[in-house]
Amino acid sequence: MATPPRPGSLDALLADIRACRLCEAALPFGPRPVLQASARARLLVVGQAPGRRVHDSGIPWNDASGRRLREWLGLDEAVFYDPTQVALVPMGFCYPGRAGSGDAAPLPLCRQTWHPRLLPLLRQVGLILPIGQYAQAYFLGERRKPSLTETVRAWREYGPRLLPLPHPSPRNVGWFRANPWFEHEVLPALRDRVRAALGTQA
Known part of the structure; x- marks a missing residue:
């Protein structure tokens, strides 16, 4: 028989998150929290919310x-x-459904309930990648620029531990074409920082 997670531990918190039903009434496909975390993780990737395919598979990204x-x-x-x-x-953590031509915004109750408890337990993280406007608003606060493009272009201002990114969605292909500096300037620095955070060689 498996040993139950110790109360107050990260494993116990992850179990609570995966069992969460707080937003059930607002989720068109029902709750299915999707995330991955360990107290040993050194890289933190923070996106918006799972899409429909991720909801169906239960596998992030x-x-x-x-x-x-x-x-x-x-x-x-x-x-x-x-x-x-x-x-x-x-x-x-759950797929919020569709809104207009894309997915709906993540439900704020999720972040308000779980992030203040979860993020402090990820003590080994040396690099945080806030992807998209919602994550950047949370992690950058008043340091965020008026637009996502300006925020990403100012990536050097946020220090070695934070590097804001656009969403890698295929729907953003126009943004990638309009901003070739992202591929030439940001991606090489991103890969260098990821290797440094994970302790791997080029």
Whole structure:
């Protein structure tokens, strides 16, 4: 018989998060919290919320956005999905459904309830990657620029521990074409910082 997680531990908190039903009435496909974390993780990736494919599979970033993100980071699936190396903690843990031409915003109750308890337990994290406007608002606060493009372009201002990124969604292909500096300037620095955080060689 498996030993139950110790009360107050990260494992106990993750079990509570995965059993969460707080937003059930507002979720068109029901609750299915999706995240990955370990107290040993050294890289924290913070996205918006799971998409429909991730909701169906229960695997974070298991879609075209995830493939592009792993290319940006220079990580294969074995490392990316190793919770002792990489924590994957979106701003909302459940798929919020559709709104207009894309997915709805993450429900704020999720972040308000769980992030203040979860993030302090990730003490080994040396690099945080806030992806998209919701994560950047949370982690950068008043240091965030008026637009996502300006925020990402100012990546050097946020120090060695934070590096804001656009969302790697295929829907953003126009942004990537309009901002070639991202590929030439940001991605090489991103990969260097990821290698440094994980203690791997180029």
